[in-house]
Amino acid sequence: MDFTYLINELTKGFTSFTWGSAFMIAVGLVLIALAVFKEYEPVLLLPIGFGCVMANLGMSADTGFMKVIYDAGIKTEIFPLLIFVGVGAMIDFSPLLSQPSMVLLGAAGQFGIYGTLLLALWLGFPLNQAASIGVIGAIDGPTAIFVGSKLAPEILAPIAVAAYSYMSLIPIIQPPIMKLLTTRKERLIRMEYSPRPVSRLTLVIFPIFVTVIVSLIAPDAAPLIAALMLGNLLRESLVVDRLNKAAQNEIINITTLFLGLAIGATMTAQSFLNLETLKILALGLAAFVIDTVAGLLFGKLMAVVTRNKVNPLIGACGISAFPMAGRLSAKMAQDEDFENFILMHAMGANTAGQLGSVIAGGLLLALVSGLV
Numbered sequence: 001m002d003f004t005y006l007i008n009e010l011t012k013g014f015t016s017f018t019w020g021s022a023f024m025i026a027v028g029l030v031l032i033a034l035a036v037f038k039e040y041e042p043v044l045l046l047p048i049g050f051g052c053v054m055a056n057l058g059m060s061a062d063t064g065f066m067k068v069i070y071d072a073g074i075k076t077e078i079f080p081l082l083i084f085v086g087v088g089a090m091i092d093f094s095p096l097l098s099q100p101s102m103v104l105l106g107a108a109g110q111f112g113i114y115g116t117l118l119l120a121l122w123l124g125f126p127l128n129q130a131a132s133i134g135v136i137g138a139i140d141g142p143t144a145i146f147v148g149s150k151l152a153p154e155i156l157a158p159i160a161v162a163a164y165s166y167m168s169l170i171p172i173i174q175p176p177i178m179k180l181l182t183t184r185k186e187r188l189i190r191m192e193y194s195p196r197p198v199s200r201l202t203l204v205i206f207p208i209f210v211t212v213i214v215s216l217i218a219p220d221a222a223p224l225i226a227a228l229m230l231g232n233l234l235r236e237s238l239v240v241d242r243l244n245k246a247a248q249n250e251i252i253n254i255t256t257l258f259l260g261l262a263i264g265a266t267m268t269a270q271s272f273l274n275l276e277t278l279k280i281l282a283l284g285l286a287a288f289v290i291d292t293v294a295g296l297l298f299g300k301l302m303a304v305v306t307r308n309k310v311n312p313l314i315g316a317c318g319i320s321a322f323p324m325a326g327r328l329s330a331k332m333a334q335d336e337d338f339e340n341f342i343l344m345h346a347m348g349a350n351t352a353g354q355l356g357s358v359i360a361g362g363l364l365l366a367l368v369s370g371l372v
Contacts, residue, residue: 020269021056027272028052028264034168041168041324044141047257048164051264061265070262074156077149079259080142081227086252087142087354088231089244091322093206095348098196101302102314102345106352108298109318110360112137112291116283117364123279128152131368133280136163137287138357139170140320145259146224147361151368157266158277162284164263167321170328173285174292174316178332181296182312186303187336189311191345203236214359220369221362228358291319295349311342317350320357326350 031049035042054066061070073079096102113134120130132152135144136159144163148156166173178187207229215222234244271277299315313332317325330343 017057018269020273024056024267024269024272025053028056028267031165031264040171041164043253043256044164044260045168047260048161048264048267051261052267053264054261055265055268059265060268061262066262066265069258070265073255073258074145074149074262075153077146077223079255079262080146081223082255083142083252083259084224084227085231085234086247086255087322088207088228088233089235089247089252091228091232091235091351091354092347093232093351094198094203095344096351097198097202097206099345099348102348102352103356104302104352105295105298105315105318105349106354106356107318108315109291109295109320109349109353110138110356111294112287112289113360113364115290116287119286120283123283125279127368129155131364132156132159133283134287135159135361135364136166136280136284137291138320138361139163139167139288139291139325140354140357140361141167141259143224143320143357143361145263147365150220150365155276155280157263157271158280159284160263161267162281164260166284166288167324170321170324173288174325174328175332177289177292178296178313178316178329181293182300184336186300186312187333188340189303189308190337190340191309191311191314191342193341193344200236200238204233207232207236210355214362218359218362218366220365221358224358224362225355228354288319292316295319311340311345314342314346314349317346318353318356319350320354322350322354323347325353 028049031045031052034040035045035049055061059066061067116137117130117134120133121127125133128151132148132155135147138144141160141164145156145160148159211226211229214225231247234240234247295315295318296312299310299312302310303312311333313329317329319325326343326346329346333340333342
């Protein structure tokens, strides 16, 4: 027996293990801890954290079965699209359709994308990378992955991690900004909810109409918007209950599991422990903050224009993170006045933000693709 070969085989895991690997495993454990003990988006952070641990133990997205998962789901862009089918099946667009003015807040919630793009260019990132970093501001993991995989696949890992991590940290990041930019008097504003009746025909036509219009305006966003609207059509048609339930449960759950593992498997010490990654994470946070600030300021403007009929807090949920952002805005209002119910208004703005993020990402992809 060749003892040298045996010893090498038994110790090769230790010899390739570095301090960087240990640090990234610690990062993975922190993500798992946030998922398990703090319950911050556990469906996302737990598989990402475990994938990070795996990546730094030799099971990265470059080798073995994790490479198969990454190539099959991320490189082909199928994972983001399947998740959007599930998200669409969960979304009720009737609050938005009964309050069309919420579209303005959904648009305001995308300011961070373009503001961060300019910041990234100023810091020296090439246009394709700057645009991909800016899309973190959509606070929409599938959109960030879809755009990033097309424009800058070399930095997809930190982009995806930033997008999903910041989305899970909404309850920590947004409240201080919301309290800083709004007065207690503004947070106490009550909003009447007298929804216009939305017919079943309207709810069925809406996803088809949006798919056609957005695909014509921003063809690069067509796959994302089509997947989102397909899921919504399954919901609103009321004739394919099994497909609707499958989209909301099995399809999105299985896809999220493998997407999280694939993204986590890219978090190796070599790819993450560098100044460029730190800049991307910082810019992603800046994008989130700019989105929230722009939405709140626009909400304050709407409050002035409507003579205090709009609670500015709903401006903070003009981002894409559905339904977390909407619920948080409603909770912030109830923290000031338990009988102040703005949930339906917040959900209208939140669903508008979901549409806005897809359109903004698609337009950015079209513009940058034509320039690089």
